[in-house]
Amino acid sequence: MSSAPNSTVEPGAEVVHIVGARPNFVKAAPVVAALESRGIRQAVVHTGQHYDDRMSAVFFRELGLPRPDVDLGVGSGSHAAQTAALLVGLEQEFTNRSPAFVIVYGDVNSTLAAALVAAKLHIPVAHVEAGLRSFDWSMPEEVNRRVTDQLSDLCFATSPEAVAHLANEGIAPESVHLVGNPMIDTLLANLDRFDVAALRGTRDLPDTYVAATLHRPANVDDPATVARLVARLHEVADSVDVVMPVHPRGRAAFEAAGLGDHPRVHLLEPLGYVEFVTLVRGSTAVVTDSGGVQEETTILGVPCLTLRPNTERPITITHGTNRLVVESELPGLVAKILAGDALGGTTLAEVPPLWDGRAGERIAAVLAGELG
Known part of the structure; x- marks a missing residue:
């Protein structure tokens, strides 16, 4: 079945999904x-x-997810403290449940902890969104996804290059399945709910705006970096309104740097899934450091300026609207977009392979085969 030495699956047994972040x-x-x-x-x-409700419960309500059977409530903390609490809580949960499969998603600390606990308990692990690589070991997410893939019995990849990365790292080919992107399943299933006109009314938004969302440590932890970002965003706002739902992780830093002092910068609380994707859909461009937003803008055809030196999702550049930038480039690039310049790589070329809204079905088919 895979490269990991986990136990045989009993037919009819339960699978357990581990979720921890939006x-x-x-x-x-x-x-x-x-x-x-x-x-x-x-x-x-x-x-x-x-x-927080706006970062968690609202997503369950909007996406039709069943109410969680268990909420471990580990909360925030340092990587060590949070991961330690996750290890303890998940070990007890898996011991009590004896699941046939543990399904983990993405690259957050919850994903790593669940994979580690399951592997030591000889419970098979399926990793959804396996094989993504930024090759930047300073990112905690890079550590999480690499270790998780090594511990997983099934690796569900969203893109061809992810399959290649797994092969290069010695993952058994029979463990790897190119299934497409379940995040895009959710987006396509909800397209008719992304009503830009209605959002402009409820949020009192201008007709033309740039959406921004920033939360990664490299962008929000150092006050000097935040000050430079705020200065550039204010330059952007001199030409076009900037609408930014502020992630809790960076709120204090951005407020201290005076981000909201510009009259054309509109700061919002974190938004639920439908409101946020609607905000993105209606924008002229997006400034972000989020992985998921790079994927969503690829499908929505919105120019995406990613404030990072690298991305684990290069297919959003080759097949989508994404472009890696530094903060000094923001005002000029936004001005070009406002003038109608496609900026080369920020024109929607073609949808990445299997990003067709059926990734969930493909994943379920493979798991059903394993479960017998």
Whole structure:
């Protein structure tokens, strides 16, 4: 079945989904639905890594996810403290449940902890969104996804280059499945809910705006970096309104740097899934450091300026609207976009392979085969 020495699966047993942060919920929803349609018993364990209603519960409501069977409530903390709490809580949960498969998503600390606990308990692990690589070891997410893939029995890849990365790292080919992107399943399933005109009314938004979302440590932890970002965003706002839902992780830093002092910068609380993707859909361009937003803009055809030196999702550059930038480039690039310049790589060329809204079904089919 795979490269990991886990136990034989008993037919009819339960699979357990591990979710902890908002990107996990969006990816899990189509997989949960597809497994349910096949009559496979499943449970959802929410680790509580994201615990604010606007970062967590609203996603369950909007995406039709079943109420979590368990909420471990680990909360925030340092990587060590949070991961330690996850290891303890998940070990108890898996010991009590004895799942046939543990399904993990993405690259957050909850994903790494669940894979590690399951592997040591000889429970098979399936990793959704396997094989993504930034090759930047300073990113905690890079550590998480590499270790998780080595511990996984099934690696579900979203793109061809992810399959190649797994092969280069010695993952058994029979363990790897190119299935497409379940985050795009969720986006396509909800397209008719992304009503830009309605959002402009409820949020009092201008007709033309740039959406921004920033939360990664490299962009929000150093006050000097934040000050430079704020200065550039204010330059952008001299030409076009900037609308930014502020992630809790960076709120204090951005407020201290005076981000909201510009009259054309509109700061919002974190948005639920439908409101946020609607905000992106209606924007002229997006400034972000989020992985998921790079993928969503690729499908929505919105120019995406990613404030990072690298991306684990290069297919969003070759097949989508994404472009890696530094903060000094923002005002000039936004001005070009406003003038109608496509900026080369920010023109939607073609949809990446298998990003067709059926990734959840493909994942469920493979899991059903394993479950017998």
